[in-house]
Amino acid sequence: GAVVSQHPSRVICKSGTSVKIECRSLDFQATTMFWYRQFPKQSLMLMATSNEGSKATYEQGVEKDKFLINHASLTLSTLTVTSAHPEDSSFYICSASVRARTDTQYFGPGTRLTVL
Amino acid sequence: AQTVTQSQPEMSVQEAETVTLSCTYDTSENNYYLFWYKQPPSRQMILVIRQEAYKQQNATENRFSVNFQKAAKSFSLKISDSQLGDTAMYFCALNDMRFGAGTRLTVKP
Numbered sequence: 001g002a003v004v005s006q007h008p009s010r011v012i013c014k015s016g017t018s019v020k021i022e023c024r025s026l027d028f029q030a031t032t033m034f035w036y037r038q039f040p041k042q043s044l045m046l047m048a049t050s051n052e053g054s055k056a057t058y059e060q061g062v063e064k065d066k067f068l069i070n071h072a073s074l075t076l077s078t079l080t081v082t083s084a085h086p087e088d089s090s091f092y093i094c095s096a097s098v099r100a101r102t103d104t105q106y107f108g109p110g111t112r113l114t115v116l
Numbered sequence: 117a118q119t120v121t122q123s124q125p126e127m128s129v130q131e132a133e134t135v136t137l138s139c140t141y142d143t144s145e146n147n148y149y150l151f152w153y154k155q156p157p158s159r160q161m162i163l164v165i166r167q168e169a170y171k172q173q174n175a176t177e178n179r180f181s182v183n184f185q186k187a188a189k190s191f192s193l194k195i196s197d198s199q200l201g202d203t204a205m206y207f208c209a210l211n212d213m214r215f216g217a218g219t220r221l222t223v224k225p
Contacts, residue, residue: 104163
């Protein structure tokens, strides 16, 4: 089956620093990748959709200057949390699909971000 | 606006029995896709089953089946012969990546 990896799985950083999370599709080329945020005991909230080679589309209420998304290749998308604050602490999950939003999503294992 | 509603925050079932999780949705699109995903304690999201709205036949994957009622905008998941490994959060989703609030299912031995 299709495998998506995320790195790191856990990261702790100081307030004000930036953190980069990588999402890779290991055995398929992903036209579209998605980034989600999940608070404890809550559902997944879509943050943005990224298509290879173009700018990401952010959901309403998500600060694009704070959550920088780059989808430089068909197998790699990165999420950079800039000037992180404690309220950015959360579980971040990426997913990838071969074709489009209607296609099955393959999810990464998630990244636990803790901002001190 | 497209919405997905799961009205059962928690459910439990005895091992080997059958359980049904409910999901209703709202969309203005005529052609769309619906999904059930499972999130076990490891937090890895796993696709359980997928339904294409233009197909009248309900999707089935081994012990998992759906009851898709397009007119009622209902998409319930039936798990037969429940196993301990089915214990997880279950999320219903529309193809625009809109997820329901989730149902926590516990399978009891």
